[in-house]
Amino acid sequence: xxxxxxxxxxxxxxxxxxxxxxxxxxxxxxxxxxxxxxxxxxxxxxxxxxxxxxxxxxxxxxxxxxxxxxxxxxxxxxxxxxxxxxxxxxxxxxxxxxxxxxxxxxxxxxxxxxxxxxxxxxxxxxxxxxxxxxxxxxxxxxxxxxxxxxxxxxxxxxxxxxxxxxxxxxxxxxxxxxxxxxxxxxxxxxxxxxxxxxxxxxxxxxxxx
Amino acid sequence: xxxxxxxxxxxxxxxxxxxxxxxxxxxxxxxxxxxxxxxxxxxxxxxxxxxxxxxxxxxxxxxxxxxxxxxxxxxxxxxxxxxxxxxxxxxxxxxxxxxxxxxxxxxxxxxxxxxxxxxxxxxxxxxxxxxxxxxxxxxxxxxxxxxxxxxxxxxxxxxxxxxxxxxxxxxxxxxxxxxxxxxxxxxxxxxxxxxxxxxxxxxxxxxxx
Numbered sequence: 001x002x003x004x005x006x007x008x009x010x011x012x013x014x015x016x017x018x019x020x021x022x023x024x025x026x027x028x029x030x031x032x033x034x035x036x037x038x039x040x041x042x043x044x045x046x047x048x049x050x051x052x053x054x055x056x057x058x059x060x061x062x063x064x065x066x067x068x069x070x071x072x073x074x075x076x077x078x079x080x081x082x083x084x085x086x087x088x089x090x091x092x093x094x095x096x097x098x099x100x101x102x103x104x105x106x107x108x109x110x111x112x113x114x115x116x117x118x119x120x121x122x123x124x125x126x127x128x129x130x131x132x133x134x135x136x137x138x139x140x141x142x143x144x145x146x147x148x149x150x151x152x153x154x155x156x157x158x159x160x161x162x163x164x165x166x167x168x169x170x171x172x173x174x175x176x177x178x179x180x181x182x183x184x185x186x187x188x189x190x191x192x193x194x195x196x197x198x199x200x201x202x203x204x205x206x207x208x209x
Numbered sequence: 210x211x212x213x214x215x216x217x218x219x220x221x222x223x224x225x226x227x228x229x230x231x232x233x234x235x236x237x238x239x240x241x242x243x244x245x246x247x248x249x250x251x252x253x254x255x256x257x258x259x260x261x262x263x264x265x266x267x268x269x270x271x272x273x274x275x276x277x278x279x280x281x282x283x284x285x286x287x288x289x290x291x292x293x294x295x296x297x298x299x300x301x302x303x304x305x306x307x308x309x310x311x312x313x314x315x316x317x318x319x320x321x322x323x324x325x326x327x328x329x330x331x332x333x334x335x336x337x338x339x340x341x342x343x344x345x346x347x348x349x350x351x352x353x354x355x356x357x358x359x360x361x362x363x364x365x366x367x368x369x370x371x372x373x374x375x376x377x378x379x380x381x382x383x384x385x386x387x388x389x390x391x392x393x394x395x396x397x398x399x400x401x402x403x404x405x406x407x408x409x410x411x412x413x414x415x416x417x418x
Contacts, residue, residue, distance in 0.1 A: 174387025206415035
C-alpha cells in the first residue's frame with residue numbers, strides 16, 4: 001500500500017507509536033475488526049473487543065490506531081485494495097468486454113456477500129473525511145481507474161458505446177454498488193441471482209454501441 | 210406530511226415543547242438551515258446561526274428540534290417530499306415513458322443544482338438512523354414507489370424491458386444519484402449536459418425491450 005490515509009485530525013495529544021511497527025500485529029487488529037463488524041455491525045464495535053479477538057492488549061491497539069475511526073479508515077483502505085486486486089484479475093480473464101465485466105460482477109458480488117455488514121456501513125460512510133477526501137469517493141476513483149482502460153479497449157474494438165470512459169466507469173460502478181446495497185438490505189424478497197440478472201441485462205443494454 | 214421521522218433517541222432529558230406548535234416558525238427554521246447548508250456546508254452549521262437567520266431565538270429552536278441531527282432529519286424529510294412532488298409532476302407530462310423519464314431527469318438535476326451542498330451531505334448521511342431506518346434508503350424507497358407505476362405502464366405498452374419494476378426503479382434512481390453526485394464533485398471537468406447526455410444514453414439503452 002503506497003498511501004497512508006488518515007481521518008482528518010481532531011485536537012488531541014500526540015499518541016505513542018511503536019518504535020518498530022510490526023505489520024503482522026497491525027494486520028491482526030484489522031482482521032479482528034473486520035470479523036467483528038461482519039458479525040455484529042459497526043455501531044457495536046469496541047476497541048477492547050477488537051484487542052481481545054486479536055489476542056492483544058488495548059494499549060497495543062492504541063500504538064497502531066488512534067481509535068475506531070482511524071482503524072475503520074485503514075480497514076476500508078485495505079479492503080479496497082483487496083477488492084481492487086480481485087476485480088483486476090477478473091478483467092484479465094475472458095476475451096470480450098462483456099465476459100470480463102460479467103466476471104468482475106461475480107467477484108464484486110462475492111466480496112459484498114462475504115463482507116455484508118461492513119459493505120453497508122462503508123457505503124454509508126462517505127462522511128468519513130480523510131486526508132484523501134471522502135473515503136467513498138476515493139474508493140470509487142480507485143475502481144474507476146482500473147475499469148477505464150478496459151472500457152477504452154472495448155470502445156476501440158467497437159464492442160461498446162463510445163462515450164466518456166470516466167463517466168461510463170462511474171455509471172457501471174454506481175449501478176453495481178447501489179443494486180448490491182439494495183439486495184443485501186432486501187434479502188427477504190431479492191436473491192443474488194435476481195440482482196445479477198438485472199445488472200447483466202441493464203449493463204449489456206446500456207453499453208450497446 | 211403524514212410521518213414524523215425522528216433520529217433514534219439517545220439518553221437525554223425530555224425537552225420542552227411549544228404548547229401550540231406554529232408550522233410557520235418550524236418552516237422558517239428549516240428554510241434557514243437549508244440556506245446555511247447550501248452556503249457553507251453541513252459541518253459548519255450551528256444552531257445559533259440558524260436561529261439568527263430565521264430571526265428567532267436559540268430557545269425557540271430547541272422548542273422545535275432536539276438539535277442539529279433532529280433538524281437535519283426533518284429537513285431531509287421535507288426536501289424528499291418536495292423533490293417527490295416535482296418528479297411526480299414530471300411523470301405526468303409527456304406521453305412516452307422515455308419522454309416522462311427525461312423530464313424527471315431534468316427536474317432531478319435542477320433540484321441537485323439548487324441544493325448542491327445539502328445533496329452531497331445527504332447522499333453521505335445514510336448513517337443517520339431514524340425511526341424509519343437509514344434516511345437514504347427510506348428516501349430511495351419513496352422515489353421508487355412513484356416511479357414503479359410509470360415503469361409498469363411502460364412495460365405493459367411494450368415500450369421498455371420487462372423486468373422486476375422494483376429493481377428497475379432502484380437501478381435508474383441509483384444511477385441518477387451516483388452520476389449527479391459525481392458531477393457536482395467534478396464540476397471542473399464535467400458539465401451538467403455531459404451527465405444528462407450520458408444518463409439519457411445509458412437509460413434509453415438499458416430500458417430497451
